[in-house]
Amino acid sequence: MLSQWTRIGLGTCLVAAGAWVNGTFAAERPNILFIFSDDHSVQTIGAYNQRLSEFCRQQKVTPNIDRLAESGGLFVNSFCCNSLCSPSRAAILTGLHSHANGVTNLSQSIRAGVWTFPPALREAGYQTAVFGKWHLGNTPTQTDQWKILPGQGAYWNPDFLTPDGKEKITGYCTDIITDLGLQWLGQRDKTKPFMLMVQHKAPHRNWTPPPRYYRWLADVQIPEPPTIFDDYAGRRDAAKNQKMEIGRDMTLASDLKVLPAGKTPAGLTPADAAEWEKTFGVRNAAFEKAGLQGEALTRWKYQEYLKDYLRCIKAVDDSVGRYLEYLDKEGLAQNTVVIYSSDQGFYNGEHGWFDKRFIYEESLRMPLIVRWPGVVKPGSRFAPLVQNIDYAATFVEIAGGKIPSGLHGRSLVPLLRGETPADWRTSLYYHYYDPGHGVTKHFGLRTEQFTLACFYPLNQWELYDLAKDPQQMRSLHDAPAYAETMAKLKAELTRLRAQFGDTMGEPDGGAPDAPKAAGKKGRKK
Incomplete structure (x- = not known):
């Protein structure tokens, strides 16, 4: 018997086309350009008013992405449903939460028979292509053309999987993609509209920048987060048990490029290796001489990690600029929807961390910027709660295609037109499953004001009031003043799990709290 998620692919219904503008059907359906990066935090985009946004504007880290936001719209409350590469990508393709599409952990394939949006666009007459990171096991792209990285892929001289077999391409991955x-x-058929997915590996770990940016930011100090030496005293055990601390878990050789004297990374040309030695080689010699320990070492790691991270982002921004220039040159800008996003957020030193995974703000948030001339008012900032499960329906509606019933997400096209449906969601569901970095499995929800999390292997709840505690430093799960709020949010979580059919983890409401004394103590400063 077919599962309910397989049946989603059957019996689809026609929806209003995204080419409708102010009640008039446009003569041409818009092209769609989806530029997608990996682990790009909202903190490091100038257009977002987050911790490092002002710094990024001053240093011109993301001028092209910022320009896209100025000429289009930015989603202020954009979130993922499972903060990990493969699950987020599967949610985008299927419009379903992880348990329903079959991708709960890294490198898994989408469950056979589950609907994905590329065939729907092809059926609507679109040419489709994807280039770059795929990271979905054996899941076929179902696009007209594709060249995808195997797994995570390499920053230098990467292999690509293609319709004709494996192909190695010389150069830097972001520029190649x-x-x-x-x-x-x-080379496309110019009589048809297109959807092109440009999916970058950057700025994923180990944050390898191109030579043109080796020295950029070298003499700049990046502002530290106030929580860089967080001791997790206000949280439960999950925050203490993780293995993603900059000071303790970030490696010198692989992550920070501290290599023995005279050694350079593999894959560089002689000229690039010489440039690497002039910059990283000299830096490494000074580091070895300094003999840093404790907080001084953590601070050095933070600066060097984040500079490489921003250098990778700078290269991604170059990519965005090249596409915007191409659209202008070819006369396509006015009839192309350009979307910039990333698969999840990332910790840039907040709570002393790198990586993602948690339901906490820095990893839960994901950037979403859309330029749609004639539809999206330039400079718009959309406040409704949106999620990566909404992308599939959005793409298909823009193309005038067929959206199946039963998706967990819904089209963002009404929001893009400036119309928020009366029944738009007021809470988001989240479920993380992967054992990586020692992060405990958990599910929870996010509303405009609150985050509720259940770390079910530990039988522990956390509650945060984002209006009063935006950095999520003190869980209020046991605060008497929040007892009624806690009960209401638990009931809403139960409703969401029933709505989406998620029975993985503890039964709804069945995760009793453990004593506060359980688990490890907070890390000393």
């Missing part, structure tokens, strides 16, 4: 997409645009 950009070139592949632009080449395809130049």
Whole structure:
């Protein structure tokens, strides 16, 4: 018997086309350009008013992404449903939460028979292509053209899986992916609308920048987060048990490129290796001489990690700029919807961490910027709660295709037109499953004001009032003043789990709290 998620692919219904503008059907359906990065935090985009946004504007880290936001719209409350690469990508393709699409952990394939949006766009007459990171096991792209990285892929001289087999391409991954997409645009059938997915590996760990940015930011101090030496005293055990601390868990050799004297990373040309030695080689010699320990070492790691992270983002921003320039040059800008996003957020030193995974704000948030001339008012900032499960329906509605019933997400097109449906969601569901970095499995919800999390292997709840505690430093799960709020949010969580059919983890409401004394003590400063 077919599962309910397989049946989603059957019996679809026609929806209003995204080419409707102010009640008039546009003569041409819009092209769709989806530029997607990996682990790009909202903190490091100038257009977002987050911790490092002002710094990024001053240093011109994301001028092209910022320009896209100025000429389009930015979603202020955009979130993922499972903060991990493969699950987020599966949610985007299927419009379903992880338990329903079959991808709960890294490198898994989407469950056979589950609907994905690329065939729906092809059926609507669109040419489709994807270049770059895929990271979905054996899941086929179902696009007209594709060249995808195997697994995580490599920053230098990466292999690509193609319709004709494996192909190695010499160069830097971000630039190669950009070139592949632009080449395809130049060779496409210009009588048809297109959807192009440009999916970058950057700025994923281990944050390897291109030589043109080796020295950029070298003499700049990046502001530290106030929680860089968080001791997790106000949280439960999950925050203490993780293995993603900059000071303790970030490696010198792989993450921070502290290599023995005279050694350079593999894959560099002689000229690039010489440039690497002039910058990282000199830096490494000074580091070895300094003999840093304790908080001084953590602070050094933070600066060097984040500079490489921003250098990778700078290269992604270059990619965005090249596509915007191409659209202008070819006369396509006015009829192309350009979308920039990333698969989840990332910790840039907040709580002393790197990586993602938790339901906490820095990893839960994901950037979402949309430019749609004639539909999205330039400079718009959309406040409703949106999630990556909404992307599939959005793409299909823009294309005038067929959206199946039963998706967990819904189209963002009404929001893009400036119309928020009366029944738009007021809470988001989240479920994390992967054992990586020692992060405990958990499910929970996010409303406009509150975050509720259940770390079910520990039988522990956490509650945060984001209006009063935006950095989520003190869980209020046991605060008498929040007892009624806690009860209401638990009931809403139970409703969401029933709505989406998620029975993985503890039964609804069945995760009793453990004593506060359980688990490890907070880390000393």
